Amino acid sequence: MTLPRPSFGILSARITFEDPEESGKSIMSIRSICIYCGSRPGNRPEYVEQAAQFARVLARRGIRIVYGGASVGVMGAIADAALSEGGTVVGVIPQSLVDREVAHAGLSQLIVTASMHERKARMADLSDAFVALPGGIGTLEEIFEIWTWSQLGLHAKPCGLLNIAGYYDSLQRFMDETVANGFLHHKHRAMLVSADSVDGLLEAFEAYEAPEVMKWIEREET
Numbered sequence: 001m002t003l004p005r006p007s008f009g010i011l012s013a014r015i016t017f018e019d020p021e022e023s024g025k026s027i028m029s030i031r032s033i034c035i036y037c038g039s040r041p042g043n044r045p046e047y048v049e050q051a052a053q054f055a056r057v058l059a060r061r062g063i064r065i066v067y068g069g070a071s072v073g074v075m076g077a078i079a080d081a082a083l084s085e086g087g088t089v090v091g092v093i094p095q096s097l098v099d100r101e102v103a104h105a106g107l108s109q110l111i112v113t114a115s116m117h118e119r120k121a122r123m124a125d126l127s128d129a130f131v132a133l134p135g136g137i138g139t140l141e142e143i144f145e146i147w148t149w150s151q152l153g154l155h156a157k158p159c160g161l162l163n164i165a166g167y168y169d170s171l172q173r174f175m176d177e178t179v180a181n182g183f184l185h186h187k188h189r190a191m192l193v194s195a196d197s198v199d200g201l202l203e204a205f206e207a208y209e210a211p212e213v214m215k216w217i218e219r220e221e222t
């Protein structure tokens, strides 16, 4: 049986990252942040409220938001909040999800892609940093993929969790266990920053220096 190629193999064709071997770090001013978050609101009001607050802060600081383009759940809440504050919000959604996730009609820009892979590649291309807010498996898949690209040495952009209402506490404990059990190097673990507050996360992003990592593969090999 032939197994399908991992999704990042397709993603690699489109992403343009700086070469961490040359720079060693990602000292960059963050002008555009990619937000991964739930297409559902979750069942605690803090999830939507604090996600919206994060989006308003980004808008006030002139930081563009790139996200999945939906008008529902936490996704819709961050878009509405940033737009109401005069922010710039770019949605990237595959044609197949335009109806199911109810593509947001009022964004600064809506990019409709032919596939999910193209969606993720465009979102990565357009962003200087990546953050996961509370969400489900789509959110987790997206942040894990971009984090694993850091581990592979394919980009040096910061990735993080905004740990609203402790939502990611148990995931962080589990990731620490993967280090303790010898499946993840602590250097790679540290590439996923986490903060409980918006200011804490943005400060961690600005201060982020990608560690020197041995490049496991070249772009052409993915």
Ligand code: AMP
Pocket (backbone or CB within 6 Å): 037, 038, 039, 040, 068, 070, 097, 101, 116, 120, 135, 136, 137, 138, 139, 140, 141, 142
């Ligand atoms: P969720 O966190 O499951 O509510 O999904 C959040 C976003 O992730 C939605 O826009 C989904 O379309 C998207 N998503 C779901 N599955 C995937 C996947 N396999 N790869 C990338 N994005 C996904």
